[in-house]
Amino acid sequence: MLLALALATATPDAAADVVRRYYALLAARNYAQAWRLWGDDGRASGKPEAAFARGFARTATTSVNIGRPGRVEGAAGSLYVTVPVTVSARLLDGTRQHFTGSYTLRRVNDVPGSTARQRRWHIASAHLRPHA
Template sequence: MRSGAILLAVACLLGAPACTSSAEHEGEPTAEAERARAEGPKAVIEAYYQALSRRDYATAWQLWGKEPAADDAAFRRFVDGFKDTELAIAEVGQPGAPAPVADYVHVRVPVHIEDLRSDGTGSGYDGTYTVRRTVDDPASWHIYEGNLRR
């Protein structure tokens, strides 16, 4: 599985069509975010790291269920948090069982992340993301929280 993630990351860096941003209008959902949200929890996390690696921060932010135009200051802080990140590779595991919580369905998704910073250093992280959707909209999956550790 790791070799597949590396190949995808390399393809994104080389500008493969599947990895280019389709965000045409600020504030509108990107095609990548909409597709991943409809596909499910694993697709959301994979799309998130693909977006980060190609610096498509609008898509990455939308995968948290947020819109860049709604809170520009928070979006700018999010972007600044990745200013030194050159590449982020995610090995995404199989999602856990869906768990209903109030008006939502939550799913935990295990991950192993490797990142490369602009100074040539890198780090590895392991943990889980909780991805959720509303009970009545199966295409509304988004990241709810992340719990990663080195």
């Protein structure tokens, strides 16, 4: 049963669910929890938690459409998945923004000694570009 659960959480769809949860947290203005979905307890976002939250201060709404995640790939004891996205946002002044790109999610392989926290998908990087 435990092995089946571990394998179920290592799927591309499980990684895509983290991106869905991330945008749901952003929409709810729960920036602290969204920040923590980044690797290294948020630090992989490249910003301290307060700066991360300030980056969304002018955002009124945000939503994401998630494409088909890539295959799970392994390297050096970790698993990676790329999740393509299209992001729409509306700023407080009414300006609309659109981005396309992807998130790369990472988790530690199911190796002896790894913790449940290490085996959860987290955002390793984001590559978003403005889209008209």
